Amino acid sequence: MKNNKILKQIKGKNILVTGGTGSIGSAIVKELLDYSPRVVRVFDVSENQLFFLQEQLKGYDNVRFLVGNIREKERLQRAAENIDIIFHTAALKHVPLCEENPFEAAKTNVIGTQNVIDIAIENNVSQLVHISTDKVVNAINTLGASKLLSERLVIAAHNYIGFKKTSFCCVRFGNVIGTRGSLVHLISEQLHHNERPFITDKKMTRFLLTEKQAASFILKASAMKQDGVIFVPKMPAVKVIDLIQATIDELCERYSLKRVTPKETGIRTGEKMYEELMTDIEFERCRVDDNMYVIPSNLSSSKIIPKQKISLRSDRAEKMSYDMVRKLVAEVIDDNKKMFHQSK
Numbered sequence: 427m428k429n430n431k432i433l434k435q436i437k438g439k440n441i442l443v444t445g446g447t448g449s450i451g452s453a454i455v456k457e458l459l460d461y462s463p464r465v466v467r468v469f470d471v472s473e474n475q476l477f478f479l480q481e482q483l484k485g486y487d488n489v490r491f492l493v494g495n496i497r498e499k500e501r502l503q504r505a506a507e508n509i510d511i512i513f514h515t516a517a518l519k520h521v522p523l524c525e526e527n528p529f530e531a532a533k534t535n536v537i538g539t540q541n542v543i544d545i546a547i548e549n550n551v552s553q554l555v556h557i558s559t560d561k562v563v564n565a566i567n568t569l570g571a572s573k574l575l576s577e578r579l580v581i582a583a584h585n586y587i588g589f590k591k592t593s594f595c596c597v598r599f600g601n602v603i604g605t606r607g608s609l610v611h612l613i614s615e616q617l618h619h620n621e622r623p624f625i626t627d628k629k630m631t632r633f634l635l636t637e638k639q640a641a642s643f644i645l646k647a648s649a650m651k652q653d654g655v656i657f658v659p660k661m662p663a664v665k666v667i668d669l670i671q672a673t674i675d676e677l678c679e680r681y682s683l684k685r686v687t688p689k690e691t692g693i694r695t696g697e698k699m700y701e702e703l704m705t706d707i708e709f710e711r712c713r714v715d716d717n718m719y720v721i722p723s724n725l726s727s728s729k730i731i732p733k734q735k736i737s738l739r740s741d742r743a744e745k746m747s748y749d750m751v752r753k754l755v756a757e758v759i760d761d762n763k764k765m766f767h768q769s770k
Contacts, residue, residue: 444469450641467505514580517573554583580596597658601635626691630667631700635662655722
């Protein structure tokens with residue numbers, strides 16, 4: 427069933443999705459198409475992924491596929507002409523790669539985001555929705571630090587828009603299960619190539635949601651039309667070892683693969699044992715709704731709001747049971763059969 431608020435926000439609008447062929451970006455694109463936008467421009471640096479998505483969506487005549495890099499402002503300028511809403515998902519997102527290539531992470535996640543902000547203002551875009559990560563909270567790695575700065579740039583942008591109409595918000599969430607390069611996909615690759623999956627530490631925990639949940643929440647946040655805030659969905663926590671074991675069990679049962687036990691390799695540079703939804707200070711100032719937290723800008727005059735203390739850390743939050751994780755993994759594989767068959 428369509429959400430009427432989202433329908434009102436999206437129907438007939440011109441929309442740009444940066445990083446639009448990525449797992450989250452493409453999920454947003456597909457979700458948008460259910461709400462009758464006038465046009466969706468998919469902007470991405472990967473020609474191959476643009477081609478693959480174009481093949482998937484060839485039944486739609488209101489989708490445009492643009493090759494470009496958010497580091498290149500002139501190309502962004504052309505892509506954003508007559509655009510009403512920008513969903514900004516383009517980023518370098520893998521912790522180890524960002525640690526090894528910190529300046530590249532800064533150029534994409536920080537400078538690239540500022541380019542998107544500038545272009546949104548210059549083109550009088552109605553709204554910019556920036557996609558962030560829970561790794562910004564008490565960041566200890568390059569990815570978290572670069573995405574934290576990108577959040578701050580987006581939230582602060584309202585202070586210099588002048589007479590332009592652009593509003594800005596961020597959506598911050600945890601790990602998305604089943605995406606390309608995610609744990610489930612990696613384990614599938616390893617099992618199909620007779621490799622033994624690994625876990626860096628058996629005590630590691632994460633917050634988790636699916637691509638569909640992420641895309642749906644992002645559109646819901648956009649439809650709320652709140653300026654200068656960070657939206658955080660309430661997410662279940664999971665023991666990473668349960669996610670790994672459930673994935674191994676599900677894939678081995680489906681594809682008659684050899685059962686193995688994961689090996690423990692030790693935590694990698696930049697990794698955290700647990701993730702956090704927000705800082706304690708953010709929690710004191712946020713509003714709590716049924717399925718989300720809304721964090722106001724640090725620059726706003728919002729006051730501390732008394733509320734029941736909850737766990738903001740994945741290691742302290744209630745965990746999904748193994749059976750629940752197994753069911754979720756099965757749903758992800760069902761929804762992405764082509765990707766998992768290609769792992770063979």
